[in-house]
Amino acid sequence: MALTQTWAGSHSKKYFNTAKSRPGCGKPRYFEVGYVDDTQFVRFDSDAATGGPEYWDREEQKAKVDARNFRGNRRTLRGYYN
DSSP: OOOOOOOOSOOOEEEEEEEEOOSTTOOOEEEEEEEETTEEEEEEETTSOOOOSHHHHHHHHHHHHHHHHHHHHHHHHHHHHO
16 A cells, blocks of 8 residues: 655535425435535435435434435425415
């Protein structure tokens, strides 16, 4: 096994989540994109088939939980304003 060169210093890891309602009471579409520094390293789209290595599977499960939470929050907001 060879050692790889790494850069010392700080890095940033960011996730951006977006949910899009659909007409009627349809299931919303949910997107999640992750970046390390300025490089995208993960993407989840609730309408797309996903899967892959263990890391991607864990990220997919977390994104599914976020999507479920969004649906619950949307129902709560609908109760307040409808």
